[in-house]
Amino acid sequence: MTDILYRSLDVLPHLAVPALLERGRTLCTPRxxxxxxxLATPMDTIAAYHFGWTDRDGQPAVGDGGKAVRPALAVLSAQAVGASLETGAIGGAAIELVHNFSLLHDDFMDGxxxxxxxxxAWTVFGPAQAVLVGDALCALATEVLLEAPDHSAVRTVDTARAVRRITVATRRMIDGQxxxxxxxxHDRVTIEECLEMEGNKTGGLLACASSIGAVLAGADDAVVEALERFGHHLGLAFQAVDDLLGIWGDPQVTGKxxxxxxxxxxxxxxxxxxxxEGGRASRRLTKLLADPEGRGYEDEQQLAERAALIEEAGGRAWTHxxxxxQHKTALAALDEVPMPDMVREHFAALAAYIVRREK
Structure with missing residues (x-):
């Protein structure tokens, strides 16, 4: 089945996104x-629950652990420079551990x-346990990378480069959070401040995911930096879509x-x-957000009014x-990297998926 899946990527690039995501998941999940x-008990049980592998009692469950965009990008970045799928999977597993560390913490912080x-996880096992598991996943990411020379052709010097880049990306992600x-x-945040925050929170880790396979394969800095720019701008596009879904997404689809x-x-x-924007709707929205009364207690009608004001002031259209x-800028960065046409098409297919997704 796996071989058929991989061959489908070469034969049907226009239908490749589900197969790309499944390939990244399949390669990274064993790691x-x-x-x-x-991990010590009960952290192993909590982590397995968070990834969707088990239910709250530790019994096997049907779950895919998320969209697997980052593992898919990591594998592609290795392919872009002629390295093996397994080299990309090492980086993909490390990235996925960092990403899920952030999800465990963010879920608790955001309520x-x-x-x-x-x-x-925090609602099932308690905040303290969820935070500890998040910390453990972050530590495991470094372990996975440092073990790479023992299980592959990855050189120690390239492992060190990868560890440094994932550490910087993690620090940037925390800065963004x-x-x-x-x-x-704050009553008001400028567009520039918001883009800086989102570049840190989302762009940093996607930049690392889009380049870490190439780093582990020993690619030169120019190639790595171009792939990082692709991932950074793709991250900004991803977050812009996420922001739209965070207000107008269908709860039945997003699960939020x-x-x-x-x-x-x-x-x-x-x-x-x-x-x-500064117009009537913008001024009304400013007034509502500055009102300290009822913060955190808005009812459905009040929230619907705010969403309508944001749309009237052009916030929804501007974000789209x-x-x-950002999607267009990301694709332009790929032009700087010599790679097989099929790999380029797969990068582009994933990028299109990110800006068109509904959850």
Missing amino acids: LREAIGR DETRRDRPT AQDLSFEH PHWGDLRQRKKSLPVSAALA EEACR
Whole structure:
């Protein structure tokens, strides 16, 4: 079945996205399971639940652990420079551990009670346990990379390069989360501030995912930096779409609450763009967001009014256009990297998927 899946990527590039995502998941999951199996009880059980592999009692469950965009990009980045799928999978597993570390922490900090159509780990096992498991996943990411020379042709010097890049990406992601939390207490956040925050929070890790396979394969800095730029701008496009879904996404599709970002008073791109517009709807929105009364207690009607004001002030349209701009910039970065045409098409297919997704 796996061989058929991989061959389909060469024969049907226009239908490749599901196969690309499944390939990344299939290659990385054994490494993730092996790494998580090292954790002390109950952390191993909580991590398995978070990834969707088991239910809350530790019994096997049907779950895919998320979209697997980052593992897919990591594998492609190795292919781009002629390296093996396995080399990319090492980087993909490390990236996925860091990403899920951030999800465990973010769910608790944001008060999110559902993820992937199930209760979040902190609501099932408690905040303290969820935070500890997140910390453990972050540590495991470095372990996975440092073990690479023992299991592949990856050189020690390239492992060190990969560890440094994933560490910087993790620090940037944490910076972005801190900025995001602080913005909730600001009446206004500029578009530039929002883009900087999102570049840190989302762009940094996607940049690392899009290049880490090439780093482990020993690619030169020019190639790695071009792939990082692709991932950075793709991350901004990804986050712009996420911001749209955070306000107007269908809860039945996204698995997240209706008006979720508005409930949390997030200063996402649609909000920042609407506040910057300056017209009637923008001024009304500014007044509502500055009103300290009822913070965190808005009802459905009030949230619907805010969403309508954001749309009237152009925040929704501007954010959609920004996603398209960032998508175009990401694809331009790929032009600097010599790679097989099929790999380029697969990068482009994943990029298109990110800007068109509904969850």
